[in-house]
Amino acid sequence: MEINPIVIFFAAIFTNNMILANFLGMCSFIAVSSDIKTSFSLGQAVTFVLTFTTLINFIVYRYVLVPLRLEYMRFIVFIIVIAAFVQLVEMIIDRYFQTLYYALGIFLPLITVNCAILGVSLFMVIRDYTLLQSVALGVGSGLGWMLAIVAMAGIRQKIKNNPFPKGLEGPGITLIITGLMALAFIGFSGIVQIQ
Amino acid sequence: MENIITTVVAISGITGFLALLLSIANRTIANYGEKKLIINEEKEYIVEGGDNLLSTLNEQDIFIPSACGGKGSCGYCKVKVIEGGGQFLATEKGYVSETERLDGIRLSCQLRVKEDIRIEIPEELFNVKQYEYTVTILEDLTDKIKRVRLELPETQEINYKPGQYIQILTPVYDGNEEVYRAYSITTPPSSKHAIELFIGYVPDGICTTYIHKHLKVNDKLNIVGPFGDFYYREGDKEMVLVAIGTGMAPIMGILRYMNENHIERKATLYFGARTRSDMFMTDELKELEKTMYDFEYINCLSRPTAHCEWDGKVGRVTDLIEKFVDNGESKEAYLCGSPPMIDSVIPILKEKGFTDGDIYFDKFD
Secondary structure (H helix, E strand, C coil): CCCCHHHHHHHHHCCCCCCCCCCCCHHHHHHHCCCHHHHHHHHHHHHHHHHHHHHHHHHHHHHHHCCCCCHHHHHHHHHHHHHHHHHHHHHHHHHHCHHHHHHHCCHHHHHHHCHHHHHHHHHHHHCCCCHHHHHHHHHHHHHHHHHHHHHHHHHHHHCCCCCCCHHHCCHHHHHHHHHHHHHHHHHHHHCCCCC | CHHHHHHHHHHHHHHHHHHHHHHHHHHHCCCCCEEEEEECCCEEEEEECCCEHHHHHHHCCCCCCCCCCCCCCCCCCEEEEEECCCCCCHHHCCCCCHHHHHCCEEECCCCECCCCEEEECCHHHHHCEEEEEEEEEEEECCCCEEEEEEECCCCCCCCCCCCCEEEEEECCCCCCCCEEEEEECCCCCCCCCEEEEEEECCCCCHHHHHHHHHCCCCCEEEEEEEECCCCCCCCCCEEEEEEEHHHHHHHHHHHHHHHHCCCCCEEEEEEEECCHHHCCCHHHHHHHHHHCCEEEEEEEECCCCHHHCCCCEECCHHHHHHHHCCCHHHEEEEEEECHHHHHHHHHHHHHCCCCHHHEEEEECC
16 A cells, blocks of 8 residues: 555654654653653653664665564664664764753653554564655654654643542543544544554 | 583574684773873873773772772762763762763762873872771770771781761671771771771661671771861861761770870860660770869760669750850860761751851761
8 A cells, every 4th residue: 555655754743742642752751741841851762762663674675674574573683773873863962062962861761662663573574565655654653752752741731730539639630631642633533544 | 412502502602602702702892901091281191991980990999989899879979070081870870960971970889980180189098008807806986986006017007087087887797788987987097007086886787787697806908098178287276076986986096186185176076876775985995084174074964764863964055065065166076976867967067157168077877
């Protein structure tokens, strides 16, 4: 099925949002979404890592695994590629982008185990995308993830001082809000469709 | 079969390639090279960049006090960074106050040496060294407090002030990690080859459990020291000493020092314990009352039981101070023990006329 990469890009942001439609990458979404600035930085980092790991994984999958008929090894290969890439990015940011390094702190290495990132690489294989489509999916998913976490951080900052029942404070109310946001995002579903 | 070999070779190839890439990156990008470390504008060191300041200093045999061993959880390893410390980190926020931050104070275990750096540390930290002691005496003073005597080889000695503390590096046992824990020295500074400590047992305490349950005579212990600004101050003001539990340790160091040097100064020690079995050092203190210039030992029990056969004072040290101490303007106070005790004694002393500058204390957390 030939879907225009632009369609995939927008679908990944709105209708097939990693967090609000697929519920992937929830742990850092819940943990970091208390401050808009940090959320935005993490969103940028996730977008960056997603874009490049999708690209690298596509190349490795298409030109190494498929010819050798090693498709069944894709989990381990994807995970290693993501881990190595994050490690490399960390070294580079640590050396050349001090401010960003300190803003991201521990969340940068944690991107390694962000399921949204492995998720995108796997979707690209399952849906049999071309290079351009895969990159569009990568960038779009990253931006979608960023949109969701920044929106959530905004909401959480607004409701910071509101009284909640004890059991709902923090992650509890965050999950409920995520559900409501997901409902709201269903409103986009008519625009584009990729699944 | 062929399939298996292809799989192994291909996956090894990919992994190997990534490993190679990261190794190269580690050699080039993460290699900060040699950096200049200037301390107090006088001492200059060439150090390997990239590591945190605390361990960089350790490598130069400069030991900054740290209880957690560089995990950023104790907040002791503060140093003043004048230049080259990089940005203030989120992990330092909890331990460095706003005024300290503006003064350039940083947690040395958190900031990494990435450029030439200039720092200021108290002069006495240059005196801090690492020693390997041998345990020669392990004796129960009470059912919870042990007296530990540690000796250095004949050729080595340690210089400290009466009341200062050392840190024991607790080795790995039962899967615990290595930690540093601080203990006050009870011996006077004239004892350069051997030091003694009072170590109380804290259930689940990593170091105290090690000392109480695992350590044996003739074992080796790694120690860093001396540290601390709780020590005997020369002067002629009358001294008020207050201690509970193992807080007795630095006070003993001070008293023994005064006794040895025949210091002609009036001193009174107020010591509080729970029950009679928590009292210790009583004989030596009674002896000091006789030999010292003008020393008095006053104690009390907070919860004497019928077994105690106690006819002395009942209450807490705060009660003793309320009752016996006055004219604080002409006196100096040394407090040592648990934080709640110190926090409740200081306001009482201030009411009695003590000034902030004349109250020295050491909180045993």
